[in-house]
Amino acid sequence: MESIIEGFRKAFVLIFSLNPELLSIIFLSLKVSGLALIIATAIGLLVGTHIGFGQFPLKGMIISIMNTFMGLPPVVVGLFVYLILSRSGPLGFMGLLYTPSAMVTAQTILAFPIVASLSLSAIISVDPIIKQSSMTLGATPFQMTITIIKEARYGIMSAVIAAFGRVMAEVGAILIVGGNIAGYTRVMTTTIALETDKGNFELALALGIILLTLSFIINTILHMFQKKGKVNR
Amino acid sequence: MSLRLSVSNINKNYNGKSVLRDCSFSFDKNEIYILIGPNGSGKSTFLRICALLEEPDKGQVKFRGGANGSILKNDIALKRRITLLLPKIGVFNTTVFNNVAYGLNVRGMKSREVEDKVYRTLELVGLNDKRDQNAFSLSSGEAQRLGIARAMVIEPEILFLDEPTASLDPHSTTIIEETINKLRKHNRLTIIMVTHNIFQAKRLADHVLFMYDGGVVDHGPNREFFEKPKDERAYRFITGQMVF
Numbered sequence: 001m002e003s004i005i006e007g008f009r010k011a012f013v014l015i016f017s018l019n020p021e022l023l024s025i026i027f028l029s030l031k032v033s034g035l036a037l038i039i040a041t042a043i044g045l046l047v048g049t050h051i052g053f054g055q056f057p058l059k060g061m062i063i064s065i066m067n068t069f070m071g072l073p074p075v076v077v078g079l080f081v082y083l084i085l086s087r088s089g090p091l092g093f094m095g096l097l098y099t100p101s102a103m104v105t106a107q108t109i110l111a112f113p114i115v116a117s118l119s120l121s122a123i124i125s126v127d128p129i130i131k132q133s134s135m136t137l138g139a140t141p142f143q144m145t146i147t148i149i150k151e152a153r154y155g156i157m158s159a160v161i162a163a164f165g166r167v168m169a170e171v172g173a174i175l176i177v178g179g180n181i182a183g184y185t186r187v188m189t190t191t192i193a194l195e196t197d198k199g200n201f202e203l204a205l206a207l208g209i210i211l212l213t214l215s216f217i218i219n220t221i222l223h224m225f226q227k228k229g230k231v232n233r
Numbered sequence: 234m235s236l237r238l239s240v241s242n243i244n245k246n247y248n249g250k251s252v253l254r255d256c257s258f259s260f261d262k263n264e265i266y267i268l269i270g271p272n273g274s275g276k277s278t279f280l281r282i283c284a285l286l287e288e289p290d291k292g293q294v295k296f297r298g299g300a301n302g303s304i305l306k307n308d309i310a311l312k313r314r315i316t317l318l319l320p321k322i323g324v325f326n327t328t329v330f331n332n333v334a335y336g337l338n339v340r341g342m343k344s345r346e347v348e349d350k351v352y353r354t355l356e357l358v359g360l361n362d363k364r365d366q367n368a369f370s371l372s373s374g375e376a377q378r379l380g381i382a383r384a385m386v387i388e389p390e391i392l393f394l395d396e397p398t399a400s401l402d403p404h405s406t407t408i409i410e411e412t413i414n415k416l417r418k419h420n421r422l423t424i425i426m427v428t429h430n431i432f433q434a435k436r437l438a439d440h441v442l443f444m445y446d447g448g449v450v451d452h453g454p455n456r457e458f459f460e461k462p463k464d465e466r467a468y469r470f471i472t473g474q475m476v477f
Contacts, residue, residue: 136286136319
């Protein structure tokens with residue numbers, strides 16, 4: 001028990017002294033996850049909107065597949081990206097393995113189905129009367145699409161935040177494709193795993209506290225959006 | 234030249250059930266037409282087809298309004314000259330002001346002009362004090378007035394109203410009817426409205442159309458129609474003898 005209390009004490013010292021190593025790890029984590037989130041949101045929103053508005057065969061099956069992919073095991077994604085980017089893989093010539101770019105790729109694959117699927121569900125749940133009202137007021141099909149996306153904005157924001165929560169907490173995929181190289185591909189979650197293995201609990205606990213705080217902030221924002229969406233309905 | 238609507242031999246089926254059968258009618262401009270009839274007679278479907286929200290299975294909807302009274306193409310330019318107020322107002326999740334400004338914004342109107350028009354319209358329907366509120370906070374009567382304001386602000390040449398006072402209390406109904414009367418006074422537009430309320434039809438209509446079983450079976454100027462309906466079913470309907 002004493003060692004745990006001591007670990008927490010040292011962790012808080014690291015946090016409040018703005019330890020440079022700690023800061024660089026946090027910065028890289030936010031950079032990788034943020035970039036992955038931007039890419040996943042751009043593609044996911046486009047795909048979600050397209051499926052939401054489109055009428056085509058196998059639409060139901062595509063939605064089911066996307067929903068299944070929301071629960072993709074990170075290690076499987078890591079393995080898949082590793083095989084693609086490894087020297088003998090189809091994209092091996094790009095030399096991306098064990099770089100932040102590989103980590104962004106893996107996290108984008110993990111975040112994409114969450115953004116696409118939850119955005120799609122937000123768009124589908126917009127009252128059909130909104131579409132008709134928009135048409136009767138003279139909107140073009142494009143303006144009508146934008147209107148529906150605006151109406152689904154709280155659901156879409158929830159999707160983006162949920163995806164951010166997932167990629168920030170993810171460890172398996174980035175460990176495989178990033179290699180956990182100090183000062184280069186080492187992020188919060190992989191550092192926690194490594195430092196725990198080494199018995200160096202101060203840094204691991206400090207990062208754990210920061211991750212939990214971030215997760216709390218993310219969930220609070222998510223809750224606010226969901227509440228706002230419900231209140232306004 | 235203002236729009237003139239005529240429909241000929243409109244047919245519509247839903248899931249194999251015929252809802253409209255060979256419906257034909259020509260509407261004069263700047264008049265208020267009220268469609269009455271029992272439930273399931275096809276009034277709302279007829280209105281939605283006239284307002285270009287639905288396609289008929291057979292028949293034609295023609296709008297004349299070119300310089301020489303020519304038939305207009307069914308495109309966005311034509312659709313922007315008419316509007317339909319649905320029985321359930323699809324309120325956008327934004328302020329009352331933005332809801333009313335929507336139709337002007339999609340037409341690319343300058344923001345100064347939008348502001349002027351929206352304020353004037355909100356004043357007319359008595360919602361100016363609520364302009365910055367979220368539209369979801371409005372009561373059903375106020376939401377209906379918002380719907381009228383959204384339709385009015387774009388100054389349509391033909392305004393279609395589908396049961397605009399259904400489920401409203403008498404006070405809200407009076408406000409909506411007064412607004413329709415103001416529209417009649419100040420704007421040159423044709424109003425085509427569905428209602429279940431015969432007394433409302435008597436109060437507002439220039440011309441009444443009675444629909445039964447998917448067709449317009451009787452019509453005439455207000456007084457003439459209510460005093461001497463030509464069709465037996467219309468007579469039974471307006472005298473309350475028709476059993477639904």
